[in-house]
Amino acid sequence: MNETNESHLIGYEGQRRDVTNGDDAGKEYTTARMRPAEKYVILVGDGMGDYPLEELGGKTPLEVARTPAMDRLARLGELGRVQTIPINFPPGSDVANLSLMGYNPAEYYTGRGPMEATAMGIKMNPEDVAFRCNLVTLSFREGRVYMKDYSAGHITTEESHAIIHDLAAIIPTRSFALYPGVSYRNLLMWRGGPEGIATVPPHDYTGKDVTESWHVYEEEPLLYNVLTKAIAFLHRHPVNERRRAEGKLPANSLWPWGQGRRPTTPTIYERFGINGAVVAAVDLIKGAGIWAGMEIINVPGATGYIDTNYAGKAAAALNALKEKDLVFLHLEAPDEAGHMGDVREKIRAIERFDKEIVGPVMDELKEFGHSYRVMVVTDHYTPIKLKTHTAEPVPFAIFDSLDPKDNSSAAFNEKTAAMSPIFIKKGHTLLERFIGIEPMT
Structure with a gap:
C-alpha cells in the first residue's frame, strides 16, 4: 500500500474494509468508524458513472467534465468505491438508492412500484401490487413489437395527466387503478395481483425488439386486457393527435414494470436517532425517503429531467439542514442523459451538478457553525454506449x-476511485460508516 493510499486510513481504525478487486482481492483491512458529526x-x-469513450x-x-468541487472533496476527503447493487439484483436506481439510504435490498426491496406509490400518497393493502407504469411509444411491425421510446418523447406532465385521467375511466376499477405521476412516470395498482410477472424496464430497450417482453403480459389476461384497451384508446386521444401534428412522438401504450408489494421498514430515527429530509424530483426516491421516515422537500422547477432546478435543490437542502441532521439530495439529470445516449448532455449535467449543487453546498456549510460531513456518490453507472444501468461498484467521496485529508492526486471519477484501496462490499453499510453511529436496533 503506497503512501497516497495510506492517507485514506488516517483516524479510521476499527471498521472492517473488504477489498475484492485487483491485487488485494480476498484481503481484509480495518479502518476506523468515523466519529459522529x-x-x-x-x-x-x-x-x-460510465465507461471510457x-x-x-x-x-x-x-x-x-469540469468538476472542481467534487475533485476538491475527493482531495480533502476519503475516496473509494461502493457496491450499491447486490448480486442478482437489477441495477436500478430503486435498489441502489435503498442501499445508499442504509437499507439492505435483500431485506427491503420488493420492486420500484411500491416506492413510487408511497411517494404519491397511495394506500396499499398487503395484497396489493404496485407497478411503475410508463407512457411509451411502441412500434408494431410485421408481427413484432419495438420500443421506439421509453418516455413517449419525454411527454410533459400536463399532457401525461390529461391522458391518465381519461384512460383511468376505462380501467376495470375493481381490479385496477391508474394514477398520474411526473411526465411519463405513472402508477398502476393491481388489487390482489401477482408479484412474479417477468416485466422489464422499458429504458433498457430503447430502439429494440420487445416482442417477447410484450408476450409476458399476454400470460396475464386481466392485465393484457387493460393494455390492449389502452392502445386503442390512446391512438385517438387528443393529446396524441396534437403531438403527431407537432412532429412529436405519441404516447401510444402503457408499459407496466417494477412491481411489488409494500415492505415494512424502520425509520432512520428508529435506527440511528437522527432525523432527515430528502430533496428529489422522482417518486421512487421520495418513496424510499418516506419509508425512511424523512421529510420530503419539493422544489419548484425540479423536473426529474435534464432541465431541472439545480440551484433550487441546493438551496432547499441547505435550508432543510438548519433543522435536520441529514439531507439526502438526488439529481436525476446525468441518468436521463445516459439513457438518451447523449454524451455532451451527460457532461453538461455532471458539470451543473458540480457547479450548482456540490460547490454551493460545500461553501455554505462552512458558515453553519457545526461540524459536518458531505458525501458525493453516484448510485450506478448509466453508460452512454448501453443507454441502461449496470451494476459495477461506483465511486464515492466523503469529506x-x-x-480533512491531503490526497493531492485524487479526483472524483471512476479511474481514481478504482485506485483507492477502500471498497465497501455491502452498499447498505456505507451510511453507517458515513454517519459514524451504531444502529440502535
Missing part, C-alpha cells in the same frame, strides 16, 4: 470537516 449531506448524481479520448464523461 452534527450535520450530514449526501449528494447523489444519478447514473454519473473513444470520442472522449478514452476517458469517461466524469473524467472529462469530514473535523478530519
Whole structure:
C-alpha cells in the first residue's frame, strides 16, 4: 500500500474494509468508524458513472467534465468505491438508492412500484401490487413489437395527466387503478395481483425488439386486457393527435414494470436517532425517503429531467439542514442523459451538478457553525454506449470537516476511485460508516 493510499486510513481504525478487486482481492483491512458529526449531506448524481469513450479520448464523461468541487472533496476527503447493487439484483436506481439510504435490498426491496406509490400518497393493502407504469411509444411491425421510446418523447406532465385521467375511466376499477405521476412516470395498482410477472424496464430497450417482453403480459389476461384497451384508446386521444401534428412522438401504450408489494421498514430515527429530509424530483426516491421516515422537500422547477432546478435543490437542502441532521439530495439529470445516449448532455449535467449543487453546498456549510460531513456518490453507472444501468461498484467521496485529508492526486471519477484501496462490499453499510453511529436496533 503506497503512501497516497495510506492517507485514506488516517483516524479510521476499527471498521472492517473488504477489498475484492485487483491485487488485494480476498484481503481484509480495518479502518476506523468515523466519529459522529452534527450535520450530514449526501449528494447523489444519478447514473454519473460510465465507461471510457473513444470520442472522449478514452476517458469517461466524469473524467472529462469540469468538476472542481467534487475533485476538491475527493482531495480533502476519503475516496473509494461502493457496491450499491447486490448480486442478482437489477441495477436500478430503486435498489441502489435503498442501499445508499442504509437499507439492505435483500431485506427491503420488493420492486420500484411500491416506492413510487408511497411517494404519491397511495394506500396499499398487503395484497396489493404496485407497478411503475410508463407512457411509451411502441412500434408494431410485421408481427413484432419495438420500443421506439421509453418516455413517449419525454411527454410533459400536463399532457401525461390529461391522458391518465381519461384512460383511468376505462380501467376495470375493481381490479385496477391508474394514477398520474411526473411526465411519463405513472402508477398502476393491481388489487390482489401477482408479484412474479417477468416485466422489464422499458429504458433498457430503447430502439429494440420487445416482442417477447410484450408476450409476458399476454400470460396475464386481466392485465393484457387493460393494455390492449389502452392502445386503442390512446391512438385517438387528443393529446396524441396534437403531438403527431407537432412532429412529436405519441404516447401510444402503457408499459407496466417494477412491481411489488409494500415492505415494512424502520425509520432512520428508529435506527440511528437522527432525523432527515430528502430533496428529489422522482417518486421512487421520495418513496424510499418516506419509508425512511424523512421529510420530503419539493422544489419548484425540479423536473426529474435534464432541465431541472439545480440551484433550487441546493438551496432547499441547505435550508432543510438548519433543522435536520441529514439531507439526502438526488439529481436525476446525468441518468436521463445516459439513457438518451447523449454524451455532451451527460457532461453538461455532471458539470451543473458540480457547479450548482456540490460547490454551493460545500461553501455554505462552512458558515453553519457545526461540524459536518458531505458525501458525493453516484448510485450506478448509466453508460452512454448501453443507454441502461449496470451494476459495477461506483465511486464515492466523503469529506469530514473535523478530519480533512491531503490526497493531492485524487479526483472524483471512476479511474481514481478504482485506485483507492477502500471498497465497501455491502452498499447498505456505507451510511453507517458515513454517519459514524451504531444502529440502535
